[in-house]
Amino acid sequence: MITVVGGVYREVCVRPQTDEIYGSAGRAAAAIAEYAGENQVELYCYLDQNLKDVIESIANIYGFQVNPTDVEQGVAFEYLHGLSEPKVYKPVETYQPISVIAEKVIRFGMLEGSAVIDCKYAVYDPQNAQTPESFRTNGSSVEHLALILNQNEAIAMAKLYNADIKDVARALAVREQAEVVVIKMGPRGALVYFNGEFSTVQAYKTDQVSKIGSGDMFVAHFSYFWMEEGKTPHDAAESASKATAYYCWNRGFPTRNGLESYKPTPLVPSQNYRDGRIPTVYLAGPFFTLGQLWMIEEARNHLLSMGLNVFSPYHNVGTGPAEDVVGPDLDGIRTSNVLFAIVDGLDPGTIFEIGYAQALEKSKPVVVYAENESDEDLKMMTGSGCAMSKDYVTAIYKAAWAAIEAE
Missing domain, CATH: 3.40.50.450 (Rossmann fold)
Known part of the structure; x- marks a missing residue:
């Protein structure tokens, strides 16, 4: 069982025209459930009544459990296109933290509050490129921590603004007491730091790119492969990159058979x-x-x-x-x-x-x-x-x- 903790948000995009209720945590829970099967995922999140009605219907379709913290107002994002800075509509107040005790947790940073986690394994995506919060700052505890960040988040969290990206990864591993650090670098793939060694995971080319939610897909599948299937961090990231390409290609969550048969074209830098x-x-x-x-x-x-x-x-x-x-x-x-x-x-x-x-x-x-x-x-x-x-x-x-x- 994997526990996902994070935001469930409304996401509206003008071009291409989409209107969905997923957010990072909702999308990750649905993606893992689609791949692993029913009753393998539980979701903790803040939900207003409108969000609650929809995400519970989605949970029934994919087969995961929702544990909501009821709130008056949820969060919505409005994008002009998938690379634009979104308009964000969120409550003025900050809600009380969600407390979770579980063995294996995916924690996403949230706009409307935080989550205090007590777990054995955790994968953490702070979801904040300006002031990313350290995992343990709010009292969370974990034995085995993997950080997944984009390049801007990694630099901001490490506070090393002119350093080589490998030095950033090393610093984060020490400062955050992280067993694994994965830094996503867009078209250049991802850098994986584990046991003092670096490896690079390739990116894939697709005929279509659905950008909104692609990072959530990487986190979801890395977490499942690393925490549940016991893959090495490199192999988990490699499989997660392939799953992300599948999502970008058809904006759908891969099944186990679908991912195994999917053969994306690797990006080969000159x-x-x-x-x-x-x-x-x-x-x-x-x-x-x-x-x-x-x-x-x-x-x-x-x-x-x-x-x-x-x-x-x-x-x-x-x-x-x-x-x-x-x-x-x-x-x-x-x-x-x-x-x-x-x-x-x-x-x-x-x-x-x-x-x-x-x-x-x-x-x-x-x-x-x-x-x-x-x-x-x-x-x-x-x-x-x-x-x-x-x-x-x-x-x-x-x-x-x-x-x-x-x-």
């Missing part, structure tokens, strides 16, 4: 990337209206957040007559590794940049994001081997993957 070279993405797209400028800023920021360099004609060259901007723009294409094109509106300059990138003696990989254009208008791009996507988050990830793999 030797240059492994040697420390930071690849550059050329950001092609119109920037003549406020909406177009917003889209350019959004894509640039998300590509930068993935550790890539970005050449943006708007930011790196600026506006002006053809004799001032065309030469530097074309130089930018030649020296970049990948071209990411925002094609909605069929801007002539963007279409030209795509053709130029492909006509070079050593053509560039081209990723096209086009949500509203017809197949007929996109025929030449599709037929010439561009990676096409109608989904913004998927397109960003495809660009990052192509850049990481480019020699």
Whole structure:
């Protein structure tokens, strides 16, 4: 039996349009129950009446137990898209901590309160990139602790802002008395620290990327494989990465048979990337209206957040007559590794940049994001081997993957 403690929240996304009640803990409980079978999971969480009605129905479907702490108001997240900063609606007050005594616990950080845990094994995801709480700060106790954090959370918890990520992992293991430290690094996979040794878990490429909840899936499956099946931390993280790819691909929870038969495509970084070279993405797209400028800023920021360099004609060259901007723009294409094109509106300059990138003696990989254009208008791009996507988050990830793999 695995005990999951954490938030059950409403999550609304505009693009693609979704409206779900899961949150980190609800999603983890459902995912483990789908994989392991009924009566293998129990869930502790704060629930208002609306959330309670839905999550109890979900629990009945998947076969897990809900132990709610009743509250007046729950928490809701509203995303414009899967990579956007959400609007968060939460109660003003902080609720009394949830107390749990169990053998094997997954603890997620929560917005509306905390959880005091007494257990033998725990996997802890603080869910806070600004001020992550240490596991034992609130009086929680554990014999065997595994920390799972993204890179920003790890740096903030260790308070080592300019250190190598391996030094961050070592510091966390000592400071937090953690047996295992796993640091998720997005397209670069995950770093696993255990028994003084490091290993790296590969990421996988998928045709579709459903980002909201993907981190919860990694935590859920790592926890099950490590605490319940007794896999090594590396092997547990490897299986969790594969399960996360399955979720991103079809936004569904894998069954045991489904995960065993799933064969995702591994992301294979180029030797240059492994040697420390930071690849550059050329950001092609119109920037003549406020909406177009917003889209350019959004894509640039998300590509930068993935550790890539970005050449943006708007930011790196600026506006002006053809004799001032065309030469530097074309130089930018030649020296970049990948071209990411925002094609909605069929801007002539963007279409030209795509053709130029492909006509070079050593053509560039081209990723096209086009949500509203017809197949007929996109025929030449599709037929010439561009990676096409109608989904913004998927397109960003495809660009990052192509850049990481480019020699």
